[in-house]
Amino acid sequence: MSQSVNVKRPGDLQGATLPKWTPWAIAAGSIALGVGISAAAGLDSSVQWGLMAAIFFVLGSYGVAARVEGRRQAKDRVATSLVWVAFLLAVVPLVSLMWETVERGVKVLDGYFLSHSMGLVTDTEPGGGIYHAILGTLEQVGIATVISVPIGILTAVYLVEYGRGRLAQAVTFFVDVMTGIPSIVAGLFVLSFWILILDMGPSGFAGSMALTILMLPVVVRSTEEMLKLVPNELREASLALGVPKWRTIMKVVLPTSLGGITTGVMLSIARITGETAPVLLLVWGSSFINTDPFDGPQASLPMYIYLQYANSGGSGAAYDRAWAAALTLIAFVMILNLAARGVARWKAPKTGR
Amino acid sequence: MDISTKNTKNTGDSDASPSPSPAAGTEQRRAARGATRPGDRVFLALSRGSGIFLLVVMAAIAVFLSYRSVLAISKDESNFLTTFEWNPVAAEPSFGIAVLVYGTVVSSIIAMVIAVPIAVGIALFITHYAPRRLGGAIAYVIDLLAAVPSIVYGLWGALVLVPQMEGLYGWLDEYFGWTGILDWQGGAPRSLFTVGILLAIMILPIITNVSREVFRQAPQMHQEAALALGATRWEVIRMSVLPFGRSGVISASMLGLGRALGETMAVATVLSPSFEIKASLLDPGGGTFAQNIASKFSEASEMGRDALIASGLVLFVITLLVNGAARAIIARRAEYSGANA
Numbered sequence: 211m212s213q214s215v216n217v218k219r220p221g222d223l224q225g226a227t228l229p230k231w232t233p234w235a236i237a238a239g240s241i242a243l244g245v246g247i248s249a250a251a252g253l254d255s256s257v258q259w260g261l262m263a264a265i266f267f268v269l270g271s272y273g274v275a276a277r278v279e280g281r282r283q284a285k286d287r288v289a290t291s292l293v294w295v296a297f298l299l300a301v302v303p304l305v306s307l308m309w310e311t312v313e314r315g316v317k318v319l320d321g322y323f324l325s326h327s328m329g330l331v332t333d334t335e336p337g338g339g340i341y342h343a344i345l346g347t348l349e350q351v352g353i354a355t356v357i358s359v360p361i362g363i364l365t366a367v368y369l370v371e372y373g374r375g376r377l378a379q380a381v382t383f384f385v386d387v388m389t390g391i392p393s394i395v396a397g398l399f400v401l402s403f404w405i406l407i408l409d410m411g412p413s414g415f416a417g418s419m420a421l422t423i424l425m426l427p428v429v430v431r432s433t434e435e436m437l438k439l440v441p442n443e444l445r446e447a448s449l450a451l452g453v454p455k456w457r458t459i460m461k462v463v464l465p466t467s468l469g470g471i472t473t474g475v476m477l478s479i480a481r482i483t484g485e486t487a488p489v490l491l492l493v494w495g496s497s498f499i500n501t502d503p504f505d506g507p508q509a510s511l512p513m514y515i516y517l518q519y520a521n522s523g524g525s526g527a528a529y530d531r532a533w534a535a536a537l538t539l540i541a542f543v544m545i546l547n548l549a550a551r552g553v554a555r556w557k558a559p560k561t562g563r
Numbered sequence: 564m565d566i567s568t569k570n571t572k573n574t575g576d577s578d579a580s581p582s583p584s585p586a587a588g589t590e591q592r593r594a595a596r597g598a599t600r601p602g603d604r605v606f607l608a609l610s611r612g613s614g615i616f617l618l619v620v621m622a623a624i625a626v627f628l629s630y631r632s633v634l635a636i637s638k639d640e641s642n643f644l645t646t647f648e649w650n651p652v653a654a655e656p657s658f659g660i661a662v663l664v665y666g667t668v669v670s671s672i673i674a675m676v677i678a679v680p681i682a683v684g685i686a687l688f689i690t691h692y693a694p695r696r697l698g699g700a701i702a703y704v705i706d707l708l709a710a711v712p713s714i715v716y717g718l719w720g721a722l723v724l725v726p727q728m729e730g731l732y733g734w735l736d737e738y739f740g741w742t743g744i745l746d747w748q749g750g751a752p753r754s755l756f757t758v759g760i761l762l763a764i765m766i767l768p769i770i771t772n773v774s775r776e777v778f779r780q781a782p783q784m785h786q787e788a789a790l791a792l793g794a795t796r797w798e799v800i801r802m803s804v805l806p807f808g809r810s811g812v813i814s815a816s817m818l819g820l821g822r823a824l825g826e827t828m829a830v831a832t833v834l835s836p837s838f839e840i841k842a843s844l845l846d847p848g849g850g851t852f853a854q855n856i857a858s859k860f861s862e863a864s865e866m867g868r869d870a871l872i873a874s875g876l877v878l879f880v881i882t883l884l885v886n887g888a889a890r891a892i893i894a895r896r897a898e899y900s901g902a903n904a
Contacts, residue, residue: 296681297685304705306719310723372607385617388620390882390885392821392882393827394825398856398875399624403627483712484712
C-alpha cells in the first residue's frame with residue numbers, strides 16, 4: 211500500500227525524489243567510513259565501527275534527503291533508516307547467538323557425547339557426555355508434564371465451562387499471578403517446604419514440582435483461550451440431544467480444541483525444559499547416571515551447561531561440552547516449537563470464521 | 564450470525580460479566596431441578612478441584628515463603644532493607660537487600676532503555692517496512708528466538724559477549740568517563756552494564772512479538788486516510804500506528820521487565836558479583852536478587868537459605884507489582900479496542 215505512494219509518475223505533482231539506489235550507496239559509504247576511521251584510529255572492536263557506520267548512515271541519509279526532497283521526506287528517510295538500524299542491531303547478537311552455539315557446539319557433539327555420562331570424567335579433561343543430563347531432563351520434565359497437563363486442562367475447563375462467581379474470579383486472578391512468578395522463586399518455594407520443612411533430600415521430583423508451578427499457568431491460559439474459540443453452537447447441539455454436560459465437554463469441546471491445546475502444552479514443555487534456576491536449587495546436579503527421579507540428585511541439561519561453565523575454571527574441554535549441550539538443548543526446544551506450530555496449523559480450530 | 568457472536572462473547576467473559584452463558588444457564592436450571600447426573604457431579608468436582616488446587620498452591624507459596632522469611636529476618640541483627648552486607652551465617656547474622664535492589668533495578672533499567680526502542684523498531688520493520696514475505700519470516704524467527712533458554716543466553720553472554728564488550732567499555736570510558744557512572748578501571752567487563760545489555764538481548768524477542776501484534780491491529784482505515792492526505796510513511800506511523808499501539812507497547816515492555824527482573828542464569832554467568840554498590844556502572848560488582856540466590860545457595864546453611872528465601876520473597880513482590888501494572892494496562896486497552904472494533 212505504501213508503494214502506491216512512491217510510484218514515480220511523470221508530471222510535476224510529485225517533488226524531486228532520490229533514485230532507489232541512494233540508501234544502498236549511503237550505507238556502503240558509511241560502512242566504508244566507519245571501517246576506515248576505526249582502522250585509522252586503531253580500534254579493533256567490530257561493535258565500534260558498526261556503531262559509527264550506523265550514525266554516519268542516519269546523518270547521511272537525512273542530509274541528502276533534506277537537500278533533494280525536503281524536510282518531511284528527510285524525516286521519513288531517517289525513520290526508515292532508524293528502523294533498519296534497530297533491525298540490524300538486533301539481528302547481530304541474535305544471529306551471533308545461534309551461530310556461535312552451532313559452530314562451537316558441533317565440535318564434540320556426536321554419538322559418544324549423547325550416550326555417555328560425566329561419571330569419572332573430571333570437569334577439566336575432555337571426554338564424557340550428556341546422557342545423564344538428557345535422562346534427568348526428560349524425567350523431570352515428564353513428571354512435571356504428567357502433573358500439570360491434567361490439572362491445567364481441568365482448571366481451564368472449569369473456568370470456561372463452569373466458571374462464574376467468586377471462585378472462578380480468584381482462579382483467573384491467581385493464574386495471572388502465577389504466570390509472573392520468577393523461576394527462582396518457584397524453586398525457593400519448593401525448597402522451603404519440601405527440603406527445609408519436610409526434610410527431603412534433593413531429587414528430580416523436587417525439581418519437577420517447581421517446574422509444575424511454572425508450567426501450570428501456561429497450560430491453563432493457552433487451554434482457556436482454545437476452549438473459548440469452540441463455537442457455542444456445538445455445545446448447544448450436543449446438550450440439546452440430551453448428552454450430559456461432562457460428556458459434551460469430553461466428546462465435543464475438548465476434541466474440537468485438541469490441536470490448540472496440544473500446541474499450548476508443547477510450548478509450555480519447551481519453556482520449562484530450559485529452566486535452570488529451580489533445578490539448580492532442588493536437583494543439585496550429579497555427574498553420574500541416576501535413573502530414579504525420586505531419590506538422590508540428578509543431572510539436567512540446562513544445569514549441565516551451567517555447571518560445565520561455572521565449575522571448570524575456564525577449561526576449553528568443559529566449554530566445548532557446555533556449547534554442545536547448549537546446542538542439544540536449543541535443538542530440542544526448537545523442534546518442540548516447530549512441531550507445536552505444525553500441530554497448530556494442522557489442527558486449527560474450526561470456528562466457522 | 565449475530566446471535567452466535569453474542570454467545571461466543573458471553574462464554575468468553577463469563578467470569579467477568581454477571582449474565583451467565585447459555586451453557587452455564589442450562590447447568591443452572593438443571594441444578595435447580597435437582598437432577599444432576601453423577602458423571603456431571605464427578606466432572607464438576609474434578610475441574611473445580613483443580614482450580615482450588617491451584618489456589619492452594621499459590622497460598623502455600625505465599626505462606627511458606629513468608630514463614631521462612633520471617634524466621635530469617637527476625638534473626639537479622641541489622642536492617643534488612645538498608646544493609647550493604649550479606650552475612651547470614653555469622654554468629655550475629657547481618658544481611659540486607661540494598662545492593663540487590665540497586666543491582667536488579669539498574670540492570671533492568673539498562674535493559675529496558677536499550678530493548679524497548681529497538682524492539683519497537685523491529686516490530687515496525689516487520690509490520691510496516693519489510694517486504695511482506697521477509698517480515699513474516701523474521702517474525703517467525705523472532706518467535707522461535709523467544710524460546711531460547713536463558714542459560715544459553717548466559718553461556719553466550721559470558722563467552723562471546725563479554726570479550727566483545729571491552730572495546731565499547733574503552734570507548735565509553737574515554738568519552739563519558741568524566742560523568743563518573745561510565746568510568747572504567749580496566750577490570751573484566753563483567754559489570755551491571757554488560758548484564759543490562761545481555762538482558763536487553765534476551766527480552767527483545769518478547770517485546771517485539773507483543774508490539775508486532777499490536778501494530779498489526781492498527782486500523783488500516785486510519786493509515787490509508789493518512790496516506791491519502793499525502794503523509795509520508797513515518798507520518799502515518801507516528802499519527803495512526805504509534806498512538807494506537809502505545810498501551811500495547813507499554814504492557815509488552817512490562818512483560819519484558821518482569822522477565823528481566825527475575826532472570827537468574829544469564830546474570831549469574833556474566834556478572835562477577837560483590838556485595839557493594841559501585842559508583843560506576845562499568846565496574847564489575849553488585850548483584851541481583853536472582854543471581855544472589857543462585858550463587859549463594861550452594862554455600863548456604865539453613866539460616867543462609869532462609870535469608871535467601873527472604874530476598875526471593877521481595878523479588879516475588881516486585882515482579883507481582885510489575886506484572887499487575889502490565890495487566891492493568893492490557894485490560895484498559897482491551898476495553899478501548901473493543902469499543903472501536
